[in-house]
Amino acid sequence: MFMAPAVAIMAVALIYPLGYMIWGSFRAWDPTQTIGEAEFVGLKNYITLWSDPNFRESLGVTLRFAFFCVTIEMVLGVGLALLLDRNIRGMSVLRTMFILPMMIAPVVVGLMWRYMYHPTVGTFNRFLERVGLSDVDWLGSHALTSVIIADIWQWTPFIFILALAALQSLPRSALEAARIDGATPWQQIIHIKLPLMMPVLIVTGLLRLIDSFKVLEVILVLTEGGPGLSTEILALRISRTATEFRELGVAAAMSNYLLIILMLLTVAMFAFTKFQEIRAARVRMAAEDDS
Amino acid sequence: MDRSHEKQNPAFYAVIALLVMMSVGPVILMFVNSFKLDVDIISGTSGLIFMPTIQNYETALCDILWYEPDHIDFCSLKFGGAFVNSLIIALISTVLTLVIGSMAAYALVRFRFFGRDTASITTLMVRMVPPAVLLVPVFGLWNNEFCFDRDGLIGGAIRDAFGGRGDVCLAGTHSGIILIYVAMNLPFVIWILQSFIVQVPRSLEEAARVDGAGPFQVFFKVILPLIKPGLAAAAIFTFRIAWNEYLLASALSDRNTKTVPILIVNNMSEFNVEWGVIMATGMLLAIPPIIFTLLASRQIITGMTAGAVKG
Numbered sequence: 345m346f347m348a349p350a351v352a353i354m355a356v357a358l359i360y361p362l363g364y365m366i367w368g369s370f371r372a373w374d375p376t377q378t379i380g381e382a383e384f385v386g387l388k389n390y391i392t393l394w395s396d397p398n399f400r401e402s403l404g405v406t407l408r409f410a411f412f413c414v415t416i417e418m419v420l421g422v423g424l425a426l427l428l429d430r431n432i433r434g435m436s437v438l439r440t441m442f443i444l445p446m447m448i449a450p451v452v453v454g455l456m457w458r459y460m461y462h463p464t465v466g467t468f469n470r471f472l473e474r475v476g477l478s479d480v481d482w483l484g485s486h487a488l489t490s491v492i493i494a495d496i497w498q499w500t501p502f503i504f505i506l507a508l509a510a511l512q513s514l515p516r517s518a519l520e521a522a523r524i525d526g527a528t529p530w531q532q533i534i535h536i537k538l539p540l541m542m543p544v545l546i547v548t549g550l551l552r553l554i555d556s557f558k559v560l561e562v563i564l565v566l567t568e569g570g571p572g573l574s575t576e577i578l579a580l581r582i583s584r585t586a587t588e589f590r591e592l593g594v595a596a597a598m599s600n601y602l603l604i605i606l607m608l609l610t611v612a613m614f615a616f617t618k619f620q621e622i623r624a625a626r627v628r629m630a631a632e633d634d635s
Numbered sequence: 636m637d638r639s640h641e642k643q644n645p646a647f648y649a650v651i652a653l654l655v656m657m658s659v660g661p662v663i664l665m666f667v668n669s670f671k672l673d674v675d676i677i678s679g680t681s682g683l684i685f686m687p688t689i690q691n692y693e694t695a696l697c698d699i700l701w702y703e704p705d706h707i708d709f710c711s712l713k714f715g716g717a718f719v720n721s722l723i724i725a726l727i728s729t730v731l732t733l734v735i736g737s738m739a740a741y742a743l744v745r746f747r748f749f750g751r752d753t754a755s756i757t758t759l760m761v762r763m764v765p766p767a768v769l770l771v772p773v774f775g776l777w778n779n780e781f782c783f784d785r786d787g788l789i790g791g792a793i794r795d796a797f798g799g800r801g802d803v804c805l806a807g808t809h810s811g812i813i814l815i816y817v818a819m820n821l822p823f824v825i826w827i828l829q830s831f832i833v834q835v836p837r838s839l840e841e842a843a844r845v846d847g848a849g850p851f852q853v854f855f856k857v858i859l860p861l862i863k864p865g866l867a868a869a870a871i872f873t874f875r876i877a878w879n880e881y882l883l884a885s886a887l888s889d890r891n892t893k894t895v896p897i898l899i900v901n902n903m904s905e906f907n908v909e910w911g912v913i914m915a916t917g918m919l920l921a922i923p924p925i926i927f928t929l930l931a932s933r934q935i936i937t938g939m940t941a942g943a944v945k946g
Contacts, residue, residue, distance in 0.1 A: 350739035350821055357818030358761065361772035368775065424654070440932040441655050444662060447924040447935070449879035451896040452917040455903065456661045459668070459910060467664065501658065502939070509940045551762075558765035561881045561896070565903055579767035583882060586771050599768040606763045614756065 369596035389597035398573060399581070399598065406577040409488065410556040413495045418549050420496070421503025422541075426533055428504075429511045439508075442501040450498075454565025457494040458483070461566070487567050487575045494562055499555075503548055510544035511537065543620050550613040557606055578602050662921070669914040691915035714898060714916055721894040721920075724809055724884075725877040728816040732873045733866060735817065736824035737832075741854055743825065744832045761822040766882045769815065774886045777811050812887050812894075816877045824869045827938060831865030832858065868938035871927050878923060895920045 369390070372383045393399045428438070445453065460467040461482035469479045482490045514537065522532050538545075560579040563569065569576030569584070576584075578598065586595040670687040695714045835858055843857045859866070881896040888897065899920065902913055928935065 347739050347742045349735045350825065353735065353814070353818050354821055357773075357814050358764075358769075361769060361776055362764070364776055365768070365772035368772065373775075427650070436932070438651065438655065439936060440928060441659050443932060443935055443939075444925065444928050445658055447875060447928045448662070448921045449881075449896055449924070451879070451881050451899050452665075452921045455899060455913060455917045456665045458903070459914070460661065460664070465910070497657070497661070505936060506940060509936075554763050558767070560765075560767055561900075564881075565900060579765050582767045583770055583886075586774065587886070592771050592775060595771045599771055602765065603763075603768055606765070610760065610763045 365596045365599060368593060369600050371593045373591075373593035373596070385593070389593050390601075393594065393597055393601065401573045402576050402578055402581045403601075405488065405573065405575060406557065406579075409492060409495075409559075409575075409577055410553055412492050413499070413556050414549060414553050416492070416496055417500045417503050417552060418545070420500045422507045422538075422545065424500070424504045425507035425511055426537065429508060439505060442504060445498045446502055450559070450561035451565055453494065453498055454562040457490075457497075457562070458566050461490055483567050484571055487571060491563050491566055491575050494566065495556070495559060498562070499552065503552060506544065506548045507541065510541045514540050543617075546616060547613065550609060550616075554606055554609055554613075557602065662925075665914050665921075666918055668910065669918045671911055691911040692919075694912045695915045695919065713893075714895070714919070716891075717893045717895045717898045718919065720809070720888075720892050721878060721896075724812050724816070724894060725874050727809070728813045728820070728877045729870055729874045731813065732817045732820045732824050733870055736821050736869065737828050737859065737862070737866065738854065739821070740825045740828035740832055741858060744829055757822050761819070766819075766880065769819075770882060770886055773815055773883060777815075777887055809892055812884055812892065815883055815887070816873075816880065820873045820876060824873060827869050827872075828862060828865050831862040835861050864934060864937070867931060868934040871931055871935055872938055874927070875924055878920075 370384060370386055372385050372388075428435075459465075463469060463479065463481065463484075466482070468482060472479060480486060518536055518540070519532065522536050527535070557577075558579060559577065560583070563575055563577060563580055567575045569580050579602070582595050582598050582602070585591055585598060669691055670689070672688055672690065839857055839861075840853050843853045848856065879896065880894075881900060884894045885897045885900070888894065895916065899913065899916055902909070902916070
């Protein structure tokens, strides 16, 4: 009785649309038709996409974007967490400031960065001019890098907060023991802190990876996928195929490719957490056997 | 461990100052620019020496101002209307998600339909689905399938009442957008609230039941007040997504149900960007989340860490 509304809404607005999409991906479907009128074409949409250089380019851009964003964000976020894990006054204020970029609408983030990247009036090029360097064509020839920088700005704090939470829940005794044994700060980090944080870090990284496939608005506002296809990630291509080229069937097939990638990632993540649990349980069993 | 604050190296504070500047700087830059005239923004007399003006805000809000600003001939930017739409959609979807989600979470915890694992798998799965993937089916369904036939009983009544031609569909209505936001946010809310409901002692509920309270009374009068912190965290996350979302809203809304993000994107893609006005709109859109962040950063961090650490 308490469950009924939730189940009904998710069935109508999530499960049914996803099924509808999978069904639609086998049809030549344009927005003026209902799905029943669209012609059934089997796997044609998938095959066309697979041999479409634009789709491949877009897939490549997506993977590159996700890879660089997540790697750099993980390094920076974890590094900052290790650096700032101290008893300092005003830590909560600091954290509040750091989560600000995440809470602001992606559209607005895109807007701010588009201004800062502007070739003549933008903050960066003005600064470069003042120190006597030549302008950089941020959203032109370096578009992908610029987009990645904007994403790093917005999402590094996420990793930082989670890594900090993980750090602060580490068992104090292990750190204390290491300190007494004379481990240098670097040794403490490499041999104790990082291995102990690893489970949380991996989950965080995977979450961030999944999310980085969903980034769309920032890129839409910054570059609209251009110049050329250099920043057109898959999510953006799906929405353009659906709304500009009006090929819903192809867009649905593309969505399914994206879903398959994400599904693999999610399964990997789930398998990993399960694996962790089992290992933890085994360690606990072993400990009990010993005693 | 001593709880006193350690003395740190000055270089350390310099690093912190730099970090804060990097994370807050762009926001402040936008704030400052939203008070500048376009001439000032472009001419590059940068720094803080300029005449602050609220002209940009007047242009942005021209359709709901009670007076007519002198510098505007024609009010083209319908920001006020979009703002109201955004507010309606975000608020209603937040409230609905919380009510439905907390009920479902309660049922999952107390009556044990499925294990907690099922709930976390669903949450993960839904978190995985990008809005762009939902775009195609939702666009098709909302326009073609979720309609009342115009000759039918309900559809006819709605059409007579509100006018319009063709079938009455979900697309282009507030409820259409709200429905998809509720569905998108439900799993996360259910999952977060579960961990709070588990901590409510059973004896409290039994005491209430002995005193003659029905199941709904127990739920609304005993459980809900006890999980307020969880509700706050869940509310902020739901509101943020509904407030900031662009893609699905742009596919589902029509001229009258546009939300603020759509307005901003539409004004950005034009060749000649009016930076001052667009920054003012951006600032107005950013203000509610900023306020939430300042007031409830603790809850946000709780929600965020619960989302990953227990994942």
